Amino acid sequence: MVLLALGAALALYPSPLKAEAASDDAVPRAHMGVATCAGSTCHGRSVASGTPIRQDELLRWQEESSPTGAHSRAWRVIGEPRGVAIARRLGLDSAGVVRECAGCHASKGAAKLADGVDCEACHGNSGAGPSGGWLATHYTVGTSHARNVAQGMTDLTVPRVRAGVCLDCHLSGDGQGQFIAHRIMAAGHPRISFEMDLFSTLQQHHDEDADYVTRKGHKTNSMQMWAIGQAEAVSRGLSLYMQPAKANDGVFPEFTFYDCHSCHRRIYDSDEANVSAVPNPGRPIHAGMPPYNDENMILLLAAARVVAPAEATTFDARSKAFHRAMGVGRSEAVAAAQSLRQAAEALSTRFASTAFSRDQAFTVIDTIASDAISERFTDYEGSVQSVMALDTLLNGMVNAGMVTPGSAGNLRIQINQAYAAVRDPNGFQPIAFRRALGGAVRSIRSLR
Structure with a gap:
């Protein structure tokens, strides 16, 4: 997961001090x-x-x-x-x-x-x-970020590294007490959701000023951070799903992998009953089958269609194949999950070498609201993820100097209206949400 470029960067700095020998993996830290x-x-x-x-x-x-x-x-x-x-x-x-x-x-x-x-x-x-x-040495004279990393500090400036750290808790990990099983959520634990750039911004304890760029070598590319976060979330979820120990809870599947609100709907048992589920073109599954939570898959596809159209076609096909395989059997689903995970990892690698231009950022926003993508926002999780994406991408353009803070601030009403459309999971209405999402996107498009 560590970028290959790190090795080249380390060559630019002095050799480690003798006091840094404790970085040997054999020495307990x-x-x-x-x-x-x-x-x-x-x-x-x-x-x-x-x-x-x-x-x-x-x-x-x-x-x-x-x-x-x-x-x-x-x-x-x-x-x-x-x-x-x-x-x-x-x-x-x-x-x-x-x-x-x-x-x-x-x-x-x-x-x-x-x-x-x-x-x-x-x-x-x-x-x-x-x-x-x-x-003991990360603050000494002559030290550098690269040297700190060489000694064992986690390089959170690398999006894939940061995603790995965050996902352990904000999705689920392999460590003791890190897998958020459905039984834990059923006991009252909040639903797990992850959006790396937005969450990073909320936890930021520093300013990315000129000095930061000098020390770290670059300023955070929020749009790249967002896209890689989506890819790594897909990869992590699938890797956990493929593990036999995390696949089942007794005789039932482990429901933490599924879309919560596909099952947690109101049930009507009368002559006037209406089916509340909305068809999802991204999920070729029969009615009544709980779908895998694909919130990050949807947004990853939107980014891929702009940055890597050929890879996007492959990812979309494998995503549909995975959903379909879950209705066939466990072995078929695991094989399809592995194939889909490889496609997500390939996109993560592709995004790591993509600067995300102003035009690409606007096009991603347009793509999120396009019919091909927005029709997949049939459930609460994916819809929340899409609003966070708009917020992140707009803020990213402001931070990159592509859009002025004043212009972005004028759109806060429309962004907040989109947030309001997903405020109450029990009152979520897909069609009404799409209208709110479209209104926010049209407002952002006016800045183009």
Whole structure:
């Protein structure tokens, strides 16, 4: 998953210091904890007055009134009424709560669960936590981002690396307590959803100023981050689906892979009953069959049709084949999932070398609202994903200087109307949503 370009980049920097020998994989790395980052000359200032970084990153990580502080509150919510009720429904004692929940609500190897998802959960050694290999030297004179990465710091500037870290919790992972099974959601856990660039923006503790570009080598390409996030989410979901241990829950399939609202609909049993399901051209399955949650597949197809039309045709065909195979048998579905995952990985690689021009960004937005794509927004999950995509792509164009902040701000009403159309999952109406989505896209198109 690490970019091959990283090796070339490392050659531009001095050889590692002798003190950095601890980067040897055979040497255990310690989880150092939040306190080691909290010095007033490091990340613990009360105001953003530091150089070359803000140095108030911990304050923002702990921000009570903002999504920016959500990671610091991750373990706390386990002890709040909703978390306690979920644990009770699952029959978990205190040890069970740690086993089932700490994989996502706390950092691996952390001594203090109360720190929640701390610095090392994301910036540690490939997301595994420890910073013992690089903490003591990452702020020294002459250090560099590339050197930090060589010592074990996770390179979150690489979209595929960042996606791998985020997806472990924001979709599901292989670690202890990271697979969000249907039984956990049935106990009251929120529905899992993932959009890498938007979520990254909500958690951002730094400014991407000129100094950031100097240190990291480039500014974040939000549109690329969004597209790769969609591809990696598809790949991760399919890789988990193919694992036999995660395929079933007793005699039933593991329903966490399916589209929640395809089953959780109102049931009418009368002479006036109306079928509430809307036909989906992307899912060639019979009525009554629970569909695989394809929210990321739909948006990935939209991006692929603009950036890689030939690969998009392959991906679309394999996506339909996968849905169809799920109605045949487990072995057929696994084979189709593997083929589809390979297509998603190929698109992720293609996006990693795509700059995403202004014209491409606008065309992706148009494609999301086109009949060929919007007709697939028949369920709540995919529709929410599409609104987040519009928001992300528009903000990405602002950050890249393709659209002025004032012009984008004038469209906030239309974007909010699209969000309003997916605010209530129980009141979701596909046709009404498509109208709201089309209105937002037409407004964005006017900037072109």
